[in-house]
Amino acid sequence: MTAGVREIEASVRTDFHNAMSYGRYLDLGRILSAQHPQSRPEHHDEMLFIIQHQTSELWLKLVLHELRESRRLLDADDLGKALKCLARVKAIQRTLTEQWSVLGTLTPREYAQFRGALGSSSGFQSCQYRAVEFILGNKHRRMLEVFTSEPEAHQMLATLLEEPTVYDAFLRALARAGYDIPRDILDRDVTQPWVFREELVPVFQKIYESEDTPWGFYEACEDLVDLEDNFQAWRFRHLRTVHRTIGFKTGTGGSSGVDFLKRALDLTFFPELYAVRTEIGR
Ligand code: HEM
Numbered sequence: 062m063t064a065g066v067r068e069i070e071a072s073v074r075t076d077f078h079n080a081m082s083y084g085r086y087l088d089l090g091r092i093l094s095a096q097h098p099q100s101r102p103e104h105h106d107e108m109l110f111i112i113q114h115q116t117s118e119l120w121l122k123l124v125l126h127e128l129r130e131s132r133r134l135l136d137a138d139d140l141g142k143a144l145k146c147l148a149r150v151k152a153i154q155r156t157l158t159e160q161w162s163v164l165g166t167l168t169p170r171e172y173a174q175f176r177g178a179l180g181s182s183s184g185f186q187s188c189q190y191r192a193v194e195f196i197l198g199n200k201h202r203r204m205l206e207v208f209t210s211e212p213e214a215h216q217m218l219a220t221l222l223e224e225p226t227v228y229d230a231f232l233r234a235l236a237r238a239g240y241d242i243p244r245d246i247l248d249r250d251v252t253q254p255w256v257f258r259e260e261l262v263p264v265f266q267k268i269y270e271s272e273d274t275p276w277g278f279y280e281a282c283e284d285l286v287d288l289e290d291n292f293q294a295w296r297f298r299h300l301r302t303v304h305r306t307i308g309f310k311t312g313t314g315g316s317s318g319v320d321f322l323k324r325a326l327d328l329t330f331f332p333e334l335y336a337v338r339t340e341i342g343r
């Protein structure tokens with residue numbers, strides 16, 4: 062063995078003319094040629110900005126895939142598998158939130174040097190982000206307006222707007238298991254954003270306090286709280302990153318910027334799961 066060199070074992074495959082290879086399986090040719098900095102002359106840090114967004118979009122694609130599957134499994138009363146999907150979503154969310162530290166290395170001056178090249182593009186136009194918000198209950202029909210120039214994105218969001226949320230699916234599963242969920246909640250207009258329903262608080266109190274609650278229901282409640290917590294942590298890190306990078310400048314998407322993003326922190330997906338905390342142990 063040559064010092065400092067790892068010999069390639071004789072069995073290791075090196076010819077991929079007629080066999081599946083790493084690059085082809087992952088379609089890396091396309092993924093790795095999809096970074097197109099717009100600044101002229103090209104600004105070194107624009108690559109970071111593009112890759113941070115592209116990796117976030119890839120993870121969002123998987124989050125959506127898992128949330129759709131968890132909803133399907135809840136509809137099929139396969140709670141154990143639904144929880145496995147939610148656990149994966151939670152792990153991805155932690156990665157997405159930690160990823161802000163990479164963008165945190167972009168200074169305000171560096172960003173200002175290529176911000177003009179972004180034109181009117183903005184994360185506000187992220188179809189997958191909006192899709193995740195929709196499937197978790199933050200429905201908002203007017204958000205579709207942003208996507209009239211992108212028919213596929215528009216269609217995906219229109220479909221999700223009309224479909225029940227993960228929370229709707231969970232409440233329906235609870236009703237089938239015998240929990241007292243009011244009929245009008247189960248039959249609600251799912252195109253509307255979720256609004257707080259007082260009657261669900263005692264249902265969740267029973268789940269949390271009863272000795273004979275099936276463990277899966279208890280765990281599902283906690284998973285949904287984790288999910289919302291993680292979502293808020295992402296929103297908060299976004300807000301802080303925006304604040305340290307552009308201060309109080311207005312956004313490229315046309316909003317007021319930091320102030321607009323701050324208001325997103327008041328949004329909640331599962332308000333009853335938080336409200337029940339006040340009641341527990343009383
Ligand atoms: C320096 C980095 C960033 C800055 C300065 C920034 C700034 C902003 C601003 C000002 C908005 C409000 C909409 C507007 O008027 O443009 C916004 C929205 C948004 N951004 Fe960013 N952003 C940054 C990075 C990111 C990254 C890495 C993502 C990841 C995908 C992202 C996703 C979003 C999303 C999803 C929204 C819509 C949020 C909502 O509707 O509440 N942003 N951003």
Ligand SMILES: N[C@@H](CC(=O)c1ccccc1NC=O)C(=O)O
Binds near residue numbers: 114
């Ligand atoms: N809204 C940002 C621009 C921005 O961050 C952005 C631009 C293009 C693609 C994604 C973006 N990310 C999040 O909004 C700004 O006002 O500087």
